[in-house]
Amino acid sequence: MIRSTKKKTKKTGRRHPMATVALVAIGLIVTGAAYAGFSNSSAIAEVDLQAQSTIDEGQKLFASNCATCHGIQADGTDEGPSLIGVGAASTHFQVGTGRMPLAFQGPQGMVKPKQFTEEQTLQLAAYVASLAPGPGIPEAQYLDGDGDVANGGELFRVNCAMCHNVAGAGGALTEGKWAPKLSGVASVHIYEAMATGPQNMPVFNNANISSDEKRDIISYLKYLENSTSVGGFKLGSLGPVAEGLFIWIIGLGAVVALTVWVTAKSN
Template sequence: MARAKKNLRKTGRRSPFATFALVAVGLLVTGAAYAGISQTSATAEVDMNAQTTIDEGGKLFAANCATCHGMSAVGTTEGPSLVGAGAASTHFQVGTGRMPLAFQGPQGMVKPKQFTEEQTLQLAAYVASLGPGPSIPEQKYLEGDGDSTAGGELFRINCAMCHNVSGAGGALTQGKWAPPLGGVAPAHIYEAMSTGPQNMPVFSDANLTPQDKADIITYLQYIDQTPAIGGLGLGSIGPVAEGLFIWIIGLGIIIAFTVWVTAKSN
């Protein structure tokens, strides 16, 4: 082995593992650089009131949104008017990947985002410039340091009938559904409450104050991060469905086992 290494050094040939090591280092460096660039763009600060930001948003809108919403965002037969929709609505719809729509359906599907956070904010600034509407929430309401107990009570009163008491989501009518809320960004939860996307009602500050919304966000983060004490959660779909699961699956297994034991004894 030592003689082989010595011969490689004498001939100037590289070890066959050197190429693999070089490729691995290159991939690690490239991945780290890409992650750094992505993180920078995701946290980019944008002056929503700057004319340059609005102009850039207008260009993005004309290229990607005007087909359905019209060149002046006044709406067409394919999409509603966005005048007065506000920055929060645009940040929610575009930031969750629902817009631009992949296809017409009962409601927009969550999918990978088409735009960076900076571009999303530029689009939101452009829509906000068309007329007054709900604005993007302040960071202090998104920190998750509200009252989870009060938030849970507010959630059960206002939201659980559609989203389930644990935020697991649920079916609605005509092929629509209330999406699960686990892992959703706090800003998007707040914006959904203040804008009422699709089938959701609008909870203005007169209905739920900004602090109420912050409490609900804290509650959702709490149940998202707290493991199920009782064991397997079965998707947190509720006691009726979980009880039905036990009756059908549990009793089915017992009956099958009984039949098998009887057959073996015979």
């Protein structure tokens, strides 16, 4: 009798050696993301901008990161303006959007990855606010996006659309400057921009646009951000320029190509 030399493979039920590594990696990613989100939300809730310890920490951060341009007393130098009286809102906006510290001198500050955590940003804001009165960080009730969208749209078209575009898509200004797009911008930073007038933007204080009206504008922008385009492709929401360019390049190009194809077939 000839015995088979093949060995039967037994199913041991063991996982692949890389399965454990993959599970650990997934666990670390999930834990890290949860911790980051918790840390940011906790920092906003727990940092007391009036506490002397917060102001002292902010002063240390300022001295080591900002004083070179703004002066050790924040009274300005040839490289940077005075920060006396700009308030916590201006600091939170500029640092929280990554515009400050500047990457390089130019027509205006570039949005880039943030250098400081939310807690450190609030500490810096607390220090600058302690130097002189100025616009404060807005309360959460004005940032929920549940305001009057119709009123917000009207206010935006009257006060903001000439620079930021009616759809908040941004636009070019003079001397190499530009109005940034507003989609994806945090509600708190939109409010702070209106209250402080960064870069080339005018200041819209409560005498011009009230806190409730700022809430309405934020609600309108968030509505635009979350709604779908019923008319098809948005083409960047840049208006007739983009639409005309599309017609000339795509539409006219298709007509020319069709004409060449028909002529070639007839020949």
